[in-house]
Amino acid sequence: MRFHELRAQYLDYKEEINFAVQHVFDSCEFIMGKEVFDFENELAQYLNCKNVISCGSGTDALLLALMAIDIKPGDEIITTPFTFIATAEVICLLGATPVFVDIQQDSYNIDVSKIEEKITLKTRAIIPVSLFGQPADMDEINALAVEYGARLGNKIYVIEDAAQSLGALYKGKKSANLSDMGCMSFFPSKPLGCYGDGGAIAVKDDNLAEKIKSLRVHGQTKRYYHQYIGFNCRLDTIQAAILRVKLKYFDEELKRRSRIATYYHDSLFNCNVILPTIKSDRTSVYAQYSIRSRDRDQVIDFLRKTSIPVAVHYSKPLHLQACFRYLNYREGDMPVAEKISNEIFSIPMSAFITESQQNDVVNSIRKISATVCQDERIN
Ligand SMILES: Cc1ncc(COP(=O)(O)O)c(C=O)c1O
Structure with a gap:
């Protein structure tokens, strides 16, 4: 079993994807070919957003x-x-x-009630992450940004990091189109993945959209005329062609992911592991199906021994990473994030894992929870 079953997905769409890629080879429009613009239009339609600009990766989108x-x-x-x-x-x-x-202990997304105390005159933006596929509390975050932006006389932008949540609904609206800008990733293992790196930004404001289009090609407004310092972060035509095929089947895949999540939920609810909590006004696309155990390391060990692939998203919160030492955060500063990162792990999730594979995952977790997690309940 593979964690994401990308091969099974490719085999399902192989003919269409090969045809689409061959078409790009034949056209030789490798950079900014027609597929790039077609994909942007189709994704804009999917999101019900006026402006979608593709780029080289989710990281590029945020930058x-x-x-x-x-x-x-x-x-x-x-x-x-x-x-x-x-x-x-x-x-x-x-x-x-x-x-x-x-973060919040239930959704693992930013805790809105703690944002206000961190807003200063220097605050220019808030980047909530819709983690594991579930949108953050976007309405409350947008409202805070508007209120403090007006009070401080400086617009505070809200940029949703929707790298993991494309396709999720929040009060009936699509993630990535819930604030000023929404940044998406098409990394191969993301719910909508291409076959290399890729990303996109959904933007409400037309002027910002024009600027982003220019920034992704060296700040150019017309050939060899550079209005801004930009860089090169275009989506390859080949990747756009692949994404156009996959976008057609995306909602069907999301339904299958949701059915698998329901099966996991129903089968694991009494196994002394904490299951994902999805708030009632939104959906998750389960970019990861992440669960928690106080005996995480033992559970993971056992699952790996029984050939169940497992991953940990994320074992060390960012404020404690070596690269951010200069910011002077200490252990204990973000107690919820620290606790969750000690307990969390992700089990296989993809529209292409079979029922028997799902059963194997569930049975292994049941077995290990009957031993190591016995008298434990974690809160
Ligand atoms: C939350 C989040 N933000 C940003 C990114 C960056 O996306 P990419 O790998 O496409 O640069 C990722 C990718 O894993 C992600 O999960």
């Missing part, structure tokens, strides 16, 4: 979003410490400072 609003040294960006490094890395690449806010 472009911050560059578009002129983030510079001295600026502060509020975000979560319980995420993939890219979310905070891009802030530092522009010389700005990530300001970490602890």
